Amino acid sequence: MPRQIFQLKVSLTGVRPSIWRRVLVPGGYTLDRLHRVVQHAIGWRDCHLHSFEIDGVPYGEPDPHAEPAVRDELDTRLDAVAGKGSRFGYLYDFGDWWEHELVVEDVLAADPDERYPCCPEGARAGPPEGVGGPAGQMLLLAALADPAHPEQTTMRDWVGPWYDPSVFDPGRTTTLLRRFC
Template structure:
């Protein structure tokens, strides 16, 4: 049986215009590896806690203090908990609370000429870490495009000259995914 590849559309909730990625991931990836795919595809730095919620069950890194009831993401394969049409929820950074919707758009046989994981499409740059969640990101976008905004200079300086909310390069994301996942 050929290896199954899951085509996932990863969408960041609560932001407009939409920030999203389309990734191709082996079904045999554990949720821990899927976490890394989401991190690299979206542009996060993986410096905060995260969890998946699938059919009412939470998965993530086990909490040594036992305060968070999470199943170990290392023990669960994507193809064991999802199929075509499934929706997974992924939350990153429990302070800023970035919610992502992962839709399994399709499940296909692996192309022997293709390397996985890969990113085939997407739109817009990921918000900067520590911006304050969706509300803070919307404030940053409003201030950075309006020179008359009272926080224009401060927020542009904070985000840095290189931050371009329109920027996205699927080829660069695919290269990162192959190197790091």
């Protein structure tokens, strides 16, 4: 039987314009590996806690003191908890509270000429770490877009001259996914 590949759409919730990625990952990936895929696909640096919620069950790094108990993402394969049409959540940075919606758009047979994971498409640059969640991202976008905004210089200096919120490079993202996931 050919290896199953999950086509996922990963979308940040609460931000406009929309930031999303389409990724193809082996169904046998553990949720820990899927976490790394989401990190590199969006552009996060894995500096904060995260968790998945699938069918009301939390998955992540186990903590014996956590309530409710979190199932170990290292022991959970994607294809064991999701299938075509599944929707589930991924939360990153419990301070900034970045919610992501993951949708399994399709389950495909692996293409023998393709390497996985890969990111064939997406839209817009991911937010910078520490921007302050969706509200902070909206403030950043407003400041960068308005030369008269009182925070424009401060925000531009903070994100650097290379940051363009409208740009997303799927080729670069695929390279990162293959190197680190």
